[in-house]
Amino acid sequence: MSKINQISTYLKEHNLDAAFITTPDNVFYVSGFRSNPHERLLGVVIFQDATPLLICPKMEVPDVKSTGWSSDIVGHQDTDNPWHLLKQAIEEKGIQIGQLAIEKSHMTVERLEALQELFPQSSFTRLDDQLNAMRVVKDGRELDILRKAASYADYAIEVGVSEIAEGKTELEILTAIELAMKKKGISHMSFDTMVLSGPKTASPHGKPGDRKIQKGDFVLFDLGVIYEGYCSDITRTVSFGEPSDVQKEVYETVRKAEQAAVDAVKPGVRAMDLDKIARDVITEAGYGEFFTHRLGHGLGISVHEFPSVTGTNEMELSEGMVFTIEPGIYDPSITGVRIEDDVVVTKDGVEVLTKYPKELIIVPTV
Amino acid sequence: MSKINQISTYLKEHNLDAAFITTPDNVFYVSGFRSNPHERLLGVVIFQDATPLLICPKMEVPDVKSTGWSSDIVGHQDTDNPWHLLKQAIEEKGIQIGQLAIEKSHMTVERLEALQELFPQSSFTRLDDQLNAMRVVKDGRELDILRKAASYADYAIEVGVSEIAEGKTELEILTAIELAMKKKGISHMSFDTMVLSGPKTASPHGKPGDRKIQKGDFVLFDLGVIYEGYCSDITRTVSFGEPSDVQKEVYETVRKAEQAAVDAVKPGVRAMDLDKIARDVITEAGYGEFFTHRLGHGLGISVHEFPSVTGTNEMELSEGMVFTIEPGIYDPSITGVRIEDDVVVTKDGVEVLTKYPKELIIVPTV
Numbered sequence: 173m174s175k176i177n178q179i180s181t182y183l184k185e186h187n188l189d190a191a192f193i194t195t196p197d198n199v200f201y202v203s204g205f206r207s208n209p210h211e212r213l214l215g216v217v218i219f220q221d222a223t224p225l226l227i228c229p230k231m232e233v234p235d236v237k238s239t240g241w242s243s244d245i246v247g248h249q250d251t252d253n254p255w256h257l258l259k260q261a262i263e264e265k266g267i268q269i270g271q272l273a274i275e276k277s278h279m280t281v282e283r284l285e286a287l288q289e290l291f292p293q294s295s296f297t298r299l300d301d302q303l304n305a306m307r308v309v310k311d312g313r314e315l316d317i318l319r320k321a322a323s324y325a326d327y328a329i330e331v332g333v334s335e336i337a338e339g340k341t342e343l344e345i346l347t348a349i350e351l352a353m354k355k356k357g358i359s360h361m362s363f364d365t366m367v368l369s370g371p372k373t374a375s376p377h378g379k380p381g382d383r384k385i386q387k388g389d390f391v392l393f394d395l396g397v398i399y400e401g402y403c404s405d406i407t408r409t410v411s412f413g414e415p416s417d418v419q420k421e422v423y424e425t426v427r428k429a430e431q432a433a434v435d436a437v438k439p440g441v442r443a444m445d446l447d448k449i450a451r452d453v454i455t456e457a458g459y460g461e462f463f464t465h466r467l468g469h470g471l472g473i474s475v476h477e478f479p480s481v482t483g484t485n486e487m488e489l490s491e492g493m494v495f496t497i498e499p500g501i502y503d504p505s506i507t508g509v510r511i512e513d514d515v516v517v518t519k520d521g522v523e524v525l526t527k528y529p530k531e532l533i534i535v536p537t538v
Numbered sequence: 539m540s541k542i543n544q545i546s547t548y549l550k551e552h553n554l555d556a557a558f559i560t561t562p563d564n565v566f567y568v569s570g571f572r573s574n575p576h577e578r579l580l581g582v583v584i585f586q587d588a589t590p591l592l593i594c595p596k597m598e599v600p601d602v603k604s605t606g607w608s609s610d611i612v613g614h615q616d617t618d619n620p621w622h623l624l625k626q627a628i629e630e631k632g633i634q635i636g637q638l639a640i641e642k643s644h645m646t647v648e649r650l651e652a653l654q655e656l657f658p659q660s661s662f663t664r665l666d667d668q669l670n671a672m673r674v675v676k677d678g679r680e681l682d683i684l685r686k687a688a689s690y691a692d693y694a695i696e697v698g699v700s701e702i703a704e705g706k707t708e709l710e711i712l713t714a715i716e717l718a719m720k721k722k723g724i725s726h727m728s729f730d731t732m733v734l735s736g737p738k739t740a741s742p743h744g745k746p747g748d749r750k751i752q753k754g755d756f757v758l759f760d761l762g763v764i765y766e767g768y769c770s771d772i773t774r775t776v777s778f779g780e781p782s783d784v785q786k787e788v789y790e791t792v793r794k795a796e797q798a799a800v801d802a803v804k805p806g807v808r809a810m811d812l813d814k815i816a817r818d819v820i821t822e823a824g825y826g827e828f829f830t831h832r833l834g835h836g837l838g839i840s841v842h843e844f845p846s847v848t849g850t851n852e853m854e855l856s857e858g859m860v861f862t863i864e865p866g867i868y869d870p871s872i873t874g875v876r877i878e879d880d881v882v883v884t885k886d887g888v889e890v891l892t893k894y895p896k897e898l899i900i901v902p903t904v
Binding site (some may be wrong): 210211218274277279280281282284285296303343344347350351354355359364379380382413416475 | 648712
């Protein structure tokens with residue numbers, strides 16, 4: 173069932189006349205059309221039975237058509253009042269708006285006031301939770317895209333590791349990675365690429381800079397790409413030259429914690445259980461105080477979405493959920509290590525999307 | 539007068555009890571604290587006489603202090619209800635909220651509902667227009683920052699031009715520019731850097747790619763940096779090797795149009811007048827149909843803000859306004875050329891912030 177049909181069904185079940193979706197991410201989710209309209213009006217109106225309509229700036233109409241949207245399109249110019257065009261298009265369908273579902277966590281007060289003026293007899297209810305519930309479970313097409321996004325992330329790590337050399341700076345390695353991705357047609361990373369070395373690995377939110385790679389450094393990469401509108405997110409930590417015993421111990425502890433959480437993924441397990449499984453491994457090894465963040469976060473059209481994998485989230489996993497598993501140890505006196513995979517909950521277990529090796533890689537110094 | 543004091547004065551004049559500012563850009567504007575809180579509550583409450591308060595995630599409290607904010611701070615954790623903490627902090631000041639000014643073009647319906655529950659007796663009015671009116675005129679400190687942001691943009695063009703060489707790709711040049719900026723401590727550009735060559739210059743929204751620079755190409759750079767929270771934005775077009783006569787003519791037409799608009803800037807002139815002055819030069823030269831966008835846009839904390847320099851904006855310029863002037867000709871049969879400066883309206887004329895030369899630069903091919 174298409175996303176539009178799912179929402180139509182929801183409208184019928186809840187006696188709502190229409191849904192007005194305006195978050196760019198959710199417009200993309202239901203229509204396949206991605207755009208950042210800034211202050212201009214962009215939205216999709218979905219009805220119980222009538223065909224949906226998409227309203228957007230007029231200059232974007234050809235782009236909407238080229239994404240395959242075959243239903244109604246209302247294009248507006250800067251000299252138009254887009255709200256009047258919207259009302260007109262709805263009236264032409266012969267539909268009365270009594271109850272309208274909107275995204276209350278996104279729609280501005282100014283826009284609600286415009287809708288209230290347009291439909292003074294209507295009441296407005298939340299659509300947010302329904303959309304979140306839909307987006308948290310990925311369908312087959314979305315999973316195919318996410319697999320590909322993850323494989324580009326694997327490739328980016330490969331490039332980064334191959335660039336490591338004595339005296340090269342974090343920024344030079346970062347730049348080489350992003351150039352390689354652009355050459356593959358990836359124009360945007362899903363967040364600021366992180367390349368940290370030596371003591372800087374111990375800062376979970378460190379910023380790449382002019383520090384030069386030295387023998388004995390751990391080098392931490394955290395990055396992801398946007399592919400066909402979906403995000404990947406991977407972290408790997410490698411050693412430049414032979415690591416010390418305690419560096420190895422920290423690395424192995426994180427690796428075991430990560431693997432234990434990955435192995436525990438299946439429908440019915442709670443998000444908080446995964447966090448506990450990884451945290452227990454790290455705590456038992458004596459590094460508990462240095463694992464200072466949640467285990468992971470959902471991944472999809474947004475790089476951070478539901479489910480949040482925290483120590484308090486009781487949400488039960490179900491088939492099709494996609495999220496990161498990324499424990500870390502940040503001990504300023506030794507090093508920082510984080511290992512992160514993107515995983516999907518399958519019918520009876522887990523599929524790991526990111527495939528770059530997790531055994532400690534030692535990059536030779538000569 | 540500080541931004542906070544200006545807003546307090548506005549509250550008194552309009553009989554409003556408080557202003558609640560929640561746009562990250564405007565929080566930065568009034569407090570100096572920049573943060574992207576995602577879905578977490580961040581805001582500044584300003585009163586008629588009482589000291590203001592800032593509410594933010596608890597982990598950001600040290601960052602707020604380090605920006606020099608010396609007034610009240612309410613930090614909230616994920617386990618807190620931030621709205622209750624907000625109400626409590628206001629009540630501790632002995633203030634009753636009857637009329638609250640909010641940013642209706644930014645605040646979500648969900649948040650308004652939270653405020654209505656918190657202050658059921660209150661009414662909510664627009665603060666947006668007052669904030670826009672304040673932000674459109676820059677003060678001396680802001681102008682100093684914008685000057686510096688513009689000088690980094692000049693430097694980025696210098697790097698880009700020095701990187702031009704036969705067979706190099708647009709993406710390689712782009713990467714060299716961004717690496718050079720990172721080495722100067724500039725971590726973010728104000729938008730996706732544009733490096734276009736040859737026929738691609740004729741697309742105002744083209745995307746840099748793998749095209750290799752060839753003799754006779756025009757190369758167009760459009761870029762800007764974020765420096766201390768403020769944006770710059772510059773465009774220059776240069777020639778790789780000797781240009782043809784018609785390329786020179788297109789270039790000189792854009793240069794004259796740009797210079798004519800720059801020279802016309804002073805208080806009292808309308809934004810639309812500037813657009814017309816530049817457009818007339820291009821139209822008279824026979825290229826009017828190929829200048830397909832507005833002349834420019836305001837510049838500050840946002841890379842696109844007020845005033846919009848269009849053919850229909852009647853707003854009169856006043857001292858301290860900052861905007862771009864960026865005419866272009868995009869003739870697919872010849873080439874594309876755009877020249878863009880950042881300018882400030884001074885007491886009796888104009889100050890041009892971007893200083894990279896505008897005479898046609900011919901990069902030697904050997």
